[in-house]
Amino acid sequence: MLALLHQTHAPFVVTVLAMVFTAERPRVAVADSHAEINDALDQLRAAGYGDEGGRPLPTGNARDLCRQWVQAGWLVRQVSDDDVEVYRLSAYGVGALEVAGRVGGARTRVSQSRVRTLLDAIERLAQDADPDAMARVLRLHEEIRHRQTELTRLEQGGAVETVEDEQLLEAAENVLHLVRELPADFARVAESIKAIQRDVVAELRHDVRPTGEVLREYLARGRQILDATPEGRAFAGALRLIGDPAQIDDLWNQLRTVLRHRFTELLPEQQRRELTEISRRIEQGVKEVLAAQRQASHVITTQVRNHDPMRDRQVDELLRDVMSGLHKWVPGSRRGEAVEPLRRLPVADVGHLRQRMSDLRPPQPPAPLREWDETEDVPAADTRAWGGPRYAELRAHLAAYAGAAGSVDVTAAFRAAAEDIRRPVDLLGLLEIAHDAGMTETAEVAVVDTVRPDRTRRRFALGGVVAANPANPANPADLANPADPASADRSDGDE
Known part of the structure; x- marks a missing residue:
């Protein structure tokens, strides 16, 4: 701040900064600042400032001056919230403008107001520093009594004391x-x-x-x-x-x-x-x-x-x-000497390293299987219940459900099956059989309930499927019009 106020061009710098940066504009875009300062320089030079007569102006344009002021710490260059570079005054610049403003403005003098401000500050400081509770109580009672006296006087019609201009x-x-x-x-x-x-x-x-x-x-x-x-x-x-x-x-x-x-x-x-x-x-x-x-x-x-x-x-x-290598190489090199560029930085050749460091011991084979006892009973029924689809039973059930019709609704046949072939895996097996026999998907969505071997139920949703009768070759007309008892009766009547 003192360097700003004591330099040769201080009047110009202080005036320009006070003109550009005001209370309404604490931040100014870099381009706008340069334009305004250049305009001020042109006006001053046109009025005769900057000549050899003794009214000096700094040399250079606004960009150079702002760069110098940023380096001196009077301005700060930063990016605003909307991604625009702006200047703002630093604390030293603000302090210099305040000093110049106090000097150029109304002179502060010892007055009743300033002395009262000082006395009030000292009194408040003493009250805050005094830990005596009784002294504070006495002060509060005195203040309440004084306020009550003033309130009573005003309520009784007393005039408000005026203060001189x-x-x-x-x-x-x-x-x-x-x-x-x-x-x-x-x-x-x-x-x-x-x-x-x-x-x-x-x-x-x-x-x-x-x-x-x-x-x-x-x-x-x-x-x-x-x-x-x-x-x-x-x-x-x-x-x-x-x-x-x-x-x-x-x-x-x-x-x-x-x-x-x-x-x-x-x-x-x-x-x-x-x-x-x-x-x-x-x-x-x-x-x-x-x-x-x-x-x-x-x-x-x-x-x-x-x-x-x-x-x-x-x-x-x-x-x-790298810099150390350059310092060693430059003194012994000659002008115009060809230098082989370093395409890549050297990499240490360490061979193959262990990829897993969790256990340093070599891997051990798994424990051997237990010897099979042929005399041990095996629950074959339970094992088969959790096995794959029962294709033979499913094909026989589908053919029996279709009867003499050329096509059959797969989901309806599955609902009518016994529980032991109504497992989730049997639903997949029934779809496989229908695919092999020839099937057509319909637009409706069917929901079927399956029964697992532990008697728990699972519900599945799938597209409607019409399959050819496994006991009969697939008939395209029958697949296009699924057979049901009503349609079979109508067909017999028409024939």
């Missing part, structure tokens, strides 16, 4: 003096949060500890980032007072009451505008600090999730080896 002007100047410090304080807190973010990311990049340990430590620091610096702790305390929307609304209502008073007509236009913008500047500063906190937490979390310190260290060691 001169005292109100002094109080307004004191308020503006206090408010001018806030933007620099907010910017300082936001930049301290960004500095912590950079420190944490730098430590993560050089860390070789386990990822879980790094995650627990640095994410906790990222969540509590406001408590890590004196500025952050002070802002957290102020946030409890001004972070409440109701508090901001009350402040705005009080400012409107002040601006409606006749004494504000004696204030310059700039000071009236500053009074109007107090609540918005406070709210904007709080949002800026909270946005910096969210961004820092996001960057730290992303770095912890995606960072691999061991891999980065290996890459750094490889690059150092």
